[in-house]
Every structure is written in C-alpha cells, then in structure tokens.
Amino acid sequence: MTDRASQRTLDAGEPPVEHRSRLRTTFETVRRNRLAVIGGVVLTALAVVALFADAIAPYTINEVDVANRLAPPSTTYPFGTDELGRDVFSRVIIASRVSLRVGFIAVGLALVIGVPIGLIAGYFGRTIDSILMRAMDVLFSFPAILLAIAILAALGSGITNAMLAIGIVYTPIFARITRGSVLSVRESVFVTAARSLGATDARIIRTHILPNVLAPIIVQASLSLAFAILAEAALSFLGLGVQPPAPAWGRMLNEAQGFLASAPWMAIFPGVAILLTVMAFNFLGDGLRDALDPQQRSVIESRGITA
Amino acid sequence: MTGFVLRRIGQMAIALFGVSIVVFALIHFVPGDPVRIALGTRFDPEIYATLRERAGLNEPILIQYWNWLFAAIRGDLGVSFRSGQPVTAIVLQRLPATITLAGAALAIALLVSLPLGILSALRSGSRLDYVATTASQIGVSVPDFWAGIMYILLFSLTLSWLPPSGYSPFSQDPLGWLSHLLLPAMTVGLISGSILFRFVRSAVLEALNQDYVRTARAKGLSQLAVVRDHVLPNAWIPIVTVVGLQLGFLLGGVVVVELIFAWPGLGRLALLAVEDRDFTVLQGTVLYIAFIFLIINLLVDIIYGWLDPRIRYD
Numbered sequence: 001m002t003d004r005a006s007q008r009t010l011d012a013g014e015p016p017v018e019h020r021s022r023l024r025t026t027f028e029t030v031r032r033n034r035l036a037v038i039g040g041v042v043l044t045a046l047a048v049v050a051l052f053a054d055a056i057a058p059y060t061i062n063e064v065d066v067a068n069r070l071a072p073p074s075t076t077y078p079f080g081t082d083e084l085g086r087d088v089f090s091r092v093i094i095a096s097r098v099s100l101r102v103g104f105i106a107v108g109l110a111l112v113i114g115v116p117i118g119l120i121a122g123y124f125g126r127t128i129d130s131i132l133m134r135a136m137d138v139l140f141s142f143p144a145i146l147l148a149i150a151i152l153a154a155l156g157s158g159i160t161n162a163m164l165a166i167g168i169v170y171t172p173i174f175a176r177i178t179r180g181s182v183l184s185v186r187e188s189v190f191v192t193a194a195r196s197l198g199a200t201d202a203r204i205i206r207t208h209i210l211p212n213v214l215a216p217i218i219v220q221a222s223l224s225l226a227f228a229i230l231a232e233a234a235l236s237f238l239g240l241g242v243q244p245p246a247p248a249w250g251r252m253l254n255e256a257q258g259f260l261a262s263a264p265w266m267a268i269f270p271g272v273a274i275l276l277t278v279m280a281f282n283f284l285g286d287g288l289r290d291a292l293d294p295q296q297r298s299v300i301e302s303r304g305i306t307a
Numbered sequence: 308m309t310g311f312v313l314r315r316i317g318q319m320a321i322a323l324f325g326v327s328i329v330v331f332a333l334i335h336f337v338p339g340d341p342v343r344i345a346l347g348t349r350f351d352p353e354i355y356a357t358l359r360e361r362a363g364l365n366e367p368i369l370i371q372y373w374n375w376l377f378a379a380i381r382g383d384l385g386v387s388f389r390s391g392q393p394v395t396a397i398v399l400q401r402l403p404a405t406i407t408l409a410g411a412a413l414a415i416a417l418l419v420s421l422p423l424g425i426l427s428a429l430r431s432g433s434r435l436d437y438v439a440t441t442a443s444q445i446g447v448s449v450p451d452f453w454a455g456i457m458y459i460l461l462f463s464l465t466l467s468w469l470p471p472s473g474y475s476p477f478s479q480d481p482l483g484w485l486s487h488l489l490l491p492a493m494t495v496g497l498i499s500g501s502i503l504f505r506f507v508r509s510a511v512l513e514a515l516n517q518d519y520v521r522t523a524r525a526k527g528l529s530q531l532a533v534v535r536d537h538v539l540p541n542a543w544i545p546i547v548t549v550v551g552l553q554l555g556f557l558l559g560g561v562v563v564v565e566l567i568f569a570w571p572g573l574g575r576l577a578l579l580a581v582e583d584r585d586f587t588v589l590q591g592t593v594l595y596i597a598f599i600f601l602i603i604n605l606l607v608d609i610i611y612g613w614l615d616p617r618i619r620y621d
Binding site (some may be wrong): 035084135137138139140141142143144145148149150151152153154156160226230233234237238240250253256257260261264267268270271274275277278282290 | 318321322323325326328329330333334335337338444445447448449450451452453457460461464554555556558559560562563566567574577578580581584586589593596597601602
C-alpha cells in the first residue's frame with residue numbers, strides 16, 4: 001500500500017517525504033521474513049561476542065597448555081586445543097572481532113568511494129560517465145579474489161592492506177548499482193522542479209537523488225559484508241591478511257591443515273564460525289532486499305560477478 | 308548483429324587496455340626495488356643487473372609501459388625473476404590444468420543446479436524444494452577453501468575414497484587423473500551450483516507465472532509439454548547469463564582451491580609467485596586470467612543476443 005502511495009507522490013512531482021513510515025514498513029517486512037530475523041539475531045549475538053570477547057573467552061589467545069596439545073574438545077577446552085596447546089574456543093571468539101572489523105571497514109571504504117563515483121557518473125552522464133564506468137569495468141575484469149591477492153602482493157601483507165584491497169575490489173559494484181538507480185531517478189519531475197528553482201547540482205544530488213537511491217545500496221552493503229568476510233578469511237588463509245600471533249578464522253584454518261588427521265577440530269570450528277557469520281549477513285541482506293528492493297536479485301549477481 | 312559484435316569487441320579492447328595498465332602498475336607499487344626483493348638472500352649483482360635490464364626497469368616509466376605492452380601483445384611477458392624461464396611458457400604450461408578444473412567444476416554445477424532448480428520451481432513449497440533451498444543457502448555462504456578441507460577430512464582421511472591432493476596426467480593414468488580431479492572440482496562446483504540453483508529456480512518460477520503458461524495449460528497441454536515448450540525456452544536467457552558470470556567466478560574460485568589440493572594450475576602458480584615475490588610471473592598469470600575472463604564475458608553477451616531475438620543491437 002505504502003509503496004503505491006509513495007509512487008503517487010513521486011508522480012505528483014515531489015520527493016517522497018514519508019521517511020518514518022517507510023522505515024517502519026521496511027522494518028515490518030524484514031521482521032516477517034523468518035530468515036532475516038534469524039540473520040539479525042545471529043549478527044546481534046556475534047556483535048555482543050565480539051565486543052565482550054575478552055570477558056567471554058576462558059583463556060587468552062596465546063595461553064599455552066603444553067601438556068594438552070592437540071587435545072580433543074572437552075569441558076575444559078570446548079573446541080579442543082591446537083598444536084601449541086592454545087584453546088581453540090577462545091581464539092575463535094577473539095577472532096570474530098578482526099573479521100567483523102575488516103568486513104565493515106572494507107565495505108565502508110567501497111561505499112565511500114563507489115557511491116560518489118556512481119552518483120557523479122549517473123547524474124552528469126556523457127564523457128565523465130564513460131570515463132568513470134570504463135575505469136570500473138577494468139576493476140571488474142579480474143576475478144575479485146585474484147585482484148585482492150595481486151594488490152596485497154604489491155603493497156605487502158597485513159590487515160590494513162587487506163582492508164584496502166577488499167575495499168578496492170568491491171568499489172565497482174557500488175558504483176554500478178548507484179549509477180543504475182540514479183539514471184532511473186534523474187529524469188523525475190521533482191529533480192526537474194528542483195533544477196528550475198535554481199538548486200545547484202550538489203544540492204540536487206544530496207537532497208533529491210541520494211535519498212531515492214539508498215535502498216539498493218543498503219541491500220548491497222549487507223550482502224557485500226558477507227563477501228568481504230569471506231574474502232578476508234581467504235586472504236588470511238593464504239597468509240596475506242592478519243599476521244600471527246593474532247588469531248583470524250582464515251589463518252587458524254591454514255594452521256589446521258597440517259593437523260587434519262590428528263586434530264580435525266582445529267579445522268572444523270573456525271570454518272563453522274565463518275559459515276554462520278556469512279550466512280547471517282546473507283539472510284539479512286535477502287530480507288532487506290525483499291523489503292526495500294524487490295526487483296533485485298543481488299546475492300546471486302554480486303557473488304556471481306565479484307567472488 | 309555484426310555491428311553489435313564489433314562494438315563489444317571494441318569495448319573489450321578498451322577494458323583490456325585498462326587491465327594492462329593495472330597489471331603493469333602492479334610491479335611499480337612494490338615498495339622498494341622489486342628485483343632486489345625477489346632475489347632476497349640469493350642476491351648476486353650480476354643476476355640483479357641482468358634481470359633489471361631484461362625487465363626494462365632502467366627506462367623511464369612511460370617507455371617501460373610502451374615496451375612492455377608491445378612485447379605482451381607479441382606474447383612476450385618477460386622472464387621469471389626466480390627461474391629465468393619465459394613467463395608465457397610457464398603460464399601456458401599451467402593453463403590446461405586450470406581449464407580442466409574449471410570445466411569439471413562447471414559440469415558439476417550444471418548437473419546439480421539445472422535438474423534441482425527446475426524441480427524445485429515446479430514443486431515449490433514441497434519437501435524437495437525446502438531441502439534444496441536450504442542446501443543452497445549453505446552453499447552460497449561456505450568458504451570454498453574450508454569446504455575443500457572438509458572434503459579432504461571426510462573423503463580422504465576418514466573414508467579413504469579419494470586422494471587428498473596431487474595430480475596425475477590423463478595420458479598416463481586416466482583413473483588417477485579422475486580421482487585427483489573429483490574433490491577440487493566438487494569443492495568449486497557445488498558452491499557455484501548453489502548460486503546457479505537459486506537463479507534457475509527463480510527464473511523457472513517467473514516463467515511459470517506468465518500468462519502464456521496459463522494459456523498453454525488451459526488448452527490442455529501436458530505438464531511436460533508446458534515445461535519443455537513454454538517455460539524452459541523463456542527461462543534459458545537469464546540462466547545463460549548467470550552461467551557465463553559463474554565461469555568468471557570459477558576462475559577466481561580455483562585460485563585458492565588449487566592450493567589446497569596441490570593442483571598444478573594458474574591459481575597455484577599465482578600464489579607461489581606471490582610467495583616467491585616473482586612479480587613477472589604474477590603479472591603474467593593475472594593478465595592471462597583477466598584476458599580469459601573478458602573473452603568469456605564477450606561470448607556470453609553474444610550468445611545472449613543470439614538466444615533472445617528481442618534484444619536490439621543499437
């Protein structure tokens with residue numbers, strides 16, 4: 001109902017103003033989606049775990065118990081211990097922090113670069129559009145993980161460079177999605193009206209265009225978080241991301257490979273942690289998409305293109 | 308049609324030009340002297356000077372790019388900082404293994420996603436649909452390298468059905484070749500299949516809801532005829548697009564998976580080059596993969612236009 005109502009306002013030549021009711025309908029739609037609720041709950045739990053990791057973890061990351069090296073899961077060590085006798089459970093919990101941080105900063109970076117590029121390209125069109133979008137196409141010409149690896153090979157390994165590399169790799173998708181939405185809004189009556197009233201380009205983009213293209217960007221941000229966390233895990237697995245002794249899920253999986261036969265728990269639990277986190281972001285993203293942007297099939301497309 | 312193809316080739320050439328700049332710039336973003344870093348402890352002034360000379364690093368940067376680009380067009384990508392062998396030869400030697408793996412993975416992805424996706428859509432809401440959709444949710448979220456490790460744990464270490472890693476050439480040992488191929492292909496193929504499944508299911512569902520399907524049913528056509536003649540021809544087009552995009556995804560997916568299974572392809576080559584700081588080999592590998600990627604995208608666009616006569620080429 002509200003959708004049709006806001007459509008009518010659009011046609012009448014005014015920007016939709018019912019932000020509060022739109023926010024509430026979105027929330028209601030997301031809440032009715034069971035998977036999105038599960039995703040939201042898991043992510044909230046994960047955020048709490050990451051925030052209070054030090055208090056929750058029974059041991060510190062480098063506390064070794066040499067007598068109990070490679071010990072199977074038990075009441076003392078719920079996820080077992082690794083080859084140095086460190087508690088896998090504590091390390092998985094503390095590593096959640098780095099995964100979330102890298103994910104959020106990388107996607108934030110992609111947003112901050114990609115959205116303005118899309119806004120400018122879509123709004124101004126012509127030459128500047130061609131130049132910007134061809135540049136984005138170039139970044140799209142590499143499989144994402146390979147481009148990230150190549151960037152890290154040049155800049156050097158480490159968590160900061162990993163965030164930067166993942167951010168660069170995910171920039172074009174935000175630019176493309178933003179540009180596409182801008183094109184559909186640019187010719188709206190309210191934009192023409194604002195222009196005839198003498199509003200500057202910057203003002204039109206900020207107050208009339210941006211609010212109307214946010215929905216697909218928000219959906220994409222949630223789905224990109226899933227893929228950014230996968231990418232961080234892969235890079236850390238390859239030894240290019242988080243450096244030891246700091247724990248990271250990908251890194252723990254790398255170390256677990258040598259003990260697969262004797263201590264499979266070292267490989268099982270960090271992987272489950274990645275799977276659950278990524279799945280939660282996907283569920284939430286799918287729910288948001290159904291509520292905000294029903295025409296898009298972003299989860300499939302974004303991983304299809306960029307992963 | 309010809310005009311459209313030519314224009315797409317033109318666009319691809321522009322993208323390839325951009326790709327060449329990125330790949331060329333790679334070596335210049337290395338803080339410090341790439342040759343010195345590559346040689347590391349094996350430093351020898353004579354080898355150092357030769358490598359710098361061969362890589363053309365003593366020239367001004369624009370001249371360097373120009374020379375590098377024209378050599379690359381002729382197929383000369385320089386020599387490895389490590390082994391001194393021509394990069395193109397190293398890359399081409401590894402290419403068949405990667406194509407085999409990507410092809411096998413795609414076959415698995417299609418074998419799983421097409422029948423399951425169509426069935427799930429036809430019986431949406433059924434138990435089969437529920438199970439398949441849930442499995443695909445896991446499939447799109449699982450890290451490929453972890454899936455690979457879990458397969459090794461299950462199929463190699465626990466059940467001892469398949470070797471955990473390695474490669475045997477088809478010509479010498481076809482059975483060994485297949486047994487080595489199966490796990491890595493399954494790792495990449497099932498993830499890709501999960502993504503495809505979701506797309507096939509929604510494309511078929513969408514086609515099922517069209518008026519022409521209702522008409523076909525109303526005139527008494529059997530379910531088989533409706534699906535074969537009315538649903539699938541219309542569901543194909545989006546499916547082909549996504550299959551094409553998946554090929555690109557497969558190229559990325561094999562990079563890490565090759566490492567886990569010690570598969571002698573381009574992905575593992577790239578990672579070894581990163582480890583060895585062998586920047587010319589890394590450049591060559593990345594350039595080749597991007598080139599293949601762009602050609603696949605071009606072909607997808609052309610097939611897309613050929614499948615859907617409604618698409619106008621202007």
